[in-house]
Amino acid sequence: DGGITQSPKYLFRKEGQNVTLSCEQNLNHDAMYWYRQDPGQGLRLIYYSQIVNDFQKGDIAEGYSVSREKKESFPLTVTSAQKNPTAFYLCASSPRGPSNQPQHFGDGTRLSIL
Amino acid sequence: AQTVTQSQPEMSVQEAETVTLSCTYDTSESDYYLFWYKQPPSRQMILVIRQEAYKQQNATENRFSVNFQKAAKSFSLKISDSQLGDAAMYFCAYRSADKLIFGTGTRLQVFP
Numbered sequence: 001d002g003g004i005t006q007s008p009k010y011l012f013r014k015e016g017q018n019v020t021l022s023c024e025q026n027l028n029h030d031a032m033y034w035y036r037q038d039p040g041q042g043l044r045l046i047y048y049s050q051i052v053n054d055f056q057k058g059d060i061a062e063g064y065s066v067s068r069e070k071k072e073s074f075p076l077t078v079t080s081a082q083k084n085p086t087a088f089y090l091c092a093s094s095p096r097g098p099s100n101q102p103q104h105f106g107d108g109t110r111l112s113i114l
Numbered sequence: 115a116q117t118v119t120q121s122q123p124e125m126s127v128q129e130a131e132t133v134t135l136s137c138t139y140d141t142s143e144s145d146y147y148l149f150w151y152k153q154p155p156s157r158q159m160i161l162v163i164r165q166e167a168y169k170q171q172n173a174t175e176n177r178f179s180v181n182f183q184k185a186a187k188s189f190s191l192k193i194s195d196s197q198l199g200d201a202a203m204y205f206c207a208y209r210s211a212d213k214l215i216f217g218t219g220t221r222l223q224v225f226p
Contacts, residue, residue: 042218105159
C-alpha cells in the first residue's frame with residue numbers, strides 16, 4: 001500500500017544535540033512538507049519541497065534544516081539552535097501545483113527534551 | 115498572504131444531532147482548493163471533505179457537507195447524525211499553488 005512512513009514514533013533530544021526525523025513516501029509525489037504541531041494548536045509549516053534538490057522555508061524554519069536528495073525522502077533535522085523543540089512533527093506529501101488532491105500525512109513523530 | 119480562521123476553539127454536540135463548524139479565509143486568488151481534516155486522539159490527519167473554488171455546488175461526503183460561500187470567503191462543515199467517533203480536532207485548510215495553510219482547529223466533543 002502506498003503511504004508515508006515517519007520514524008521514529010518517539011524521539012528524545014538532549015540539550016545541544018541535533019536530531020533527525022525521517023520521512024519516506026512511496027506515493028510518487030513531487031511535493032513534501034514538514035509541519036510542527038504544539039499541544040492544542042494547529043499545524044505550522046516548517047519547510048517544504050516541490051522537487052528534488054530544492055526546498056523553501058515555511059513560517060517557522062529557524063532552528064531546523066532539511067534536505068531533498070531523493071524524491072521519496074525528506075528528512076528534517078532539529079538543530080541545537082531550536083530552543084523549544086518539544087512538539088509533534090508531521091510529514092506530508094502531495095502532487096505538485098494547484099490541485100484538489102489532498103496532502104497525505106504520516107503518523108507523526110513526537111519529540112521531547114531530556 | 116492567505117490566512118485561515120477557525121473562530122470556535124471548542125464545540126459540542128449530542129449524538130445523532132447536527133453540528134456546524136465555521137471557517138473563514140482570506141485570499142486574493144481566484145483558483146484554490148479548500149479541505150477539512152479530522153485529527154482524532156491518535157493524531158492521524160484524515161481528510162474529511164474537499165471543495166474546489168470554481169465549483170458552486172457544495173461538496174458532500176455521506177454525513178459531512180460544506181456550506182461554501184465564495185464571496186464571503188466562508189467554508190463551514192456540517193456534520194449530520196453525529197456519532198461518538200466524530201469526536202476529534204477538525205482543521206480547515208486552504209491550498210494555494212505550493213502549500214496548505216491550516217486554521218487553528220476546532221475540538222469537537224460528542225455526548226451520548
